[in-house]
Amino acid sequence: MSDRVKLVTQRSEIEEKGDAWVMTWPRADERGAHFHTYGLLTPYFKGLQEGKLMGTRCTNPDCPIYHGKGELWLPPRADCPDCHQPMEWSAANAEGYIYTYTKVIRGGLGLEIETPYYQIDIKLDGVCTIVKSYLLNRDKEIKIGDKVRAVFRKGDEATNTCLDLAWELTE
Numbered sequence: 001m002s003d004r005v006k007l008v009t010q011r012s013e014i015e016e017k018g019d020a021w022v023m024t025w026p027r028a029d030e031r032g033a034h035f036h037t038y039g040l041l042t043p044y045f046k047g048l049q050e051g052k053l054m055g056t057r058c059t060n061p062d063c064p065i066y067h068g069k070g071e072l073w074l075p076p077r078a079d080c081p082d083c084h085q086p087m088e089w090s091a092a093n094a095e096g097y098i099y100t101y102t103k104v105i106r107g108g109l110g111l112e113i114e115t116p117y118y119q120i121d122i123k124l125d126g127v128c129t130i131v132k133s134y135l136l137n138r139d140k141e142i143k144i145g146d147k148v149r150a151v152f153r154k155g156d157e158a159t160n161t162c163l164d165l166a167w168e169l170t171e
């Protein structure tokens with residue numbers, strides 16, 4: 001067993017359709033591939049390829065909740081859930097701390113992450129949501145509050161899915 005978590009998956013191919021990415025998901029066995037567009041959330045997936053954590057915030061001054069001063073949502077939303085106006089894209093801080101976690105010993109059907117691994121929730125400064133992801137380290141016990149930084153699977157390593165974002169302990 002390696003001390004770093006590996007994926008058990010295949011790369012999804014990406015095709016550009018205007019501003020949006022359309023991915024081909026090869027995991028649907030003999031029934032064939034599944035095609036899926038990232039649509040207005042494409043900048044998030046492009047950001048992972050560039051080593052950036054792209055989120056969105058509401059900047060509409062008439063928004064009943066955020067009044068034009070929204071914090072970042074991550075994962076992003078294309079439109080604000082409260083005023084339904086387009087959100088603005090911005091890069092998030094890629095370092096934070098473990099808000100909570102679960103150690104996954106046995107995965108469910110279709111799990112694409114080699115077990116055992118830590119499923120972690122991450123709190124980032126300036127981000128109003130909790131990011132759900134996985135930790136690459138698995139050779140020691142972890143605790144709530146441990147500091148982590150984002151790690152990106154890019155280039156030939158990229159799966160072109162949300163699995164291209166992972167986290168590692170900073171200490």
Ligand SMILES: [Zn+2]
Pocket residue numbers: 058059060063064065066080081082083084085
């Ligand atoms: Zn809003």
